[in-house]
Amino acid sequence: MAIVLNLNRVTRSHEVVMAPGAGFCHGVEAAVEKTLHIAKNKKNGHIFLDGELVHNREVGDQLRAQGVQLLEEHSEICLEDTIIIRAHGISLRRRFYLERLGCEIVDCTCPLVGRIAKIIEAHSGYPIILLGDRDHAEIEGLCGYSKNIRVCANLAEFAQLIDAVQKKDRMGENISEDKCINFDEVSTWMLVCQSTLDMDFLEAAKDLCDQKNFPIKIFDTICGATKQRQLGLRTLENCDAVIVVGGKHSANTKRLYEKIKQKIRAVFWIENAKNLAEINLNPYRKIGITAGASTPQNILQEIYGEISKK
Ligand code: SF4
Missing domain, CATH: 3.40.50.11270 (Rossmann fold)
Structure with missing residues (x-):
């Protein structure tokens, strides 16, 4: 006769791993x-x-x-x-x-967002591609530094834009006639990124430019704190479950959640230690924690302490 184990009732102590770079930048x-x-x-x-x-x-x-x-x-x-x-x-x-x-x-x-604005201003005579979330405040602000920016929110949009440029298709979705660039005169494009962009997106965009032989000068403007947080996810890949801490409107927290979800089945997105009461961690032994740039250290420490003593 098969024995059915009710995982909800299994209790065991947890090993807790905090990802490097988690929390406030x-x-x-x-x-x-x-x-x-x-x-x-x-x-x-x-x-x-x-x-x-x-x-x-x-x-x-x-x-x-x-x-x-x-x-x-x-x-x-x-x-x-x-x-x-x-x-x-x-x-x-x-x-x-x-x-x-x-x-x-x-x-x-x-200052790191200020640096991106300076790069855009310094190259405002060139067509610029800005990789990032169109509705994010950082992107809205950066778009004000040049009239010649096209925002690409994902690789498909980026591929579509460079295809359109290569075909000199000025009616392409991202190329409008009201922009002041003369596409026949400008042969080099610039690329900058939102400070919290997914590093994999930038790498894929670089590869695409190489494959298509697209002339572009790339500025990797993803900030060090974002890179550290994204690379820190790798230390959680052998965990049984991962807790991602951050506000539900936080774009960089969402990105962390989506990235770790590709590797780990049990991923829980919470905002604070009180939300731990809503999730059952008993079936999992090794628990990883990461957090978006908007989560203060005291919240992380509280969550760490709560899970460790379970
Ligand atoms: S994520 Fe933080 S450190 Fe990085 S650019 Fe934004 S505010 Fe600055």
Whole structure:
């Protein structure tokens, strides 16, 4: 007679592995610290964030508790107020608009995003391909640094664009006549990437350019923290289950989840230690943990501690 083992009832101690680079990156951490410092010391006026500083509920609550508000269209701004530009950065047009409001502007743009903006500005006379999530604030901001940018969100879009360019098909989906580049005069394209891009996407794009003999100068602008986090996933590949920690709106957390899901069947996406109550880890012995750039270390340590003592 076959014995049916109810895995839900199996309990055993866990080995817990934390992926290198998991959690807050230095750009986001610096922005949060700076904002909290300003909130603590501000005597007059309000503090507004030009967009969510970080996709993390706890950090959002902490900032709100300190009186930090989100800048809305209807927000009334006074000269004593302070507006904080988040780590993803903003476009030149948006910066100009904020500066005209007359209050203090504190720029928390990560220097590594600033570097991408500088590369785009310096090559604004060339056609530029920007690999990344079209709707992400970083991409929206970077697109404001040149009129000659085409965003490609995936390899299929990238392949379609370079095919269209090679055929000089100006009616291709990503090539519009209102752009000011003369395609007959410009033979070299530039490529830059969102700071949190999937490294495999960039590698596949490079390979495609080689195969198609497409003349392009590639700037690998994926930041070191993102690379460390993506490479850190490799240390989790022999785990029985993996927990990915991060806000449900965090693009880089989603990317980590999707990448590890290709290797491990049991992957759980949670936002904080309380969510551990909703998942059953008993069937798994070796548990890996990773986290997006918007997850602070204290949340990770709490989760690590909770699982270790089970
Ligand atoms: S992910 Fe990289 S570029 Fe983006 S804020 Fe963090 S360190 Fe800066």
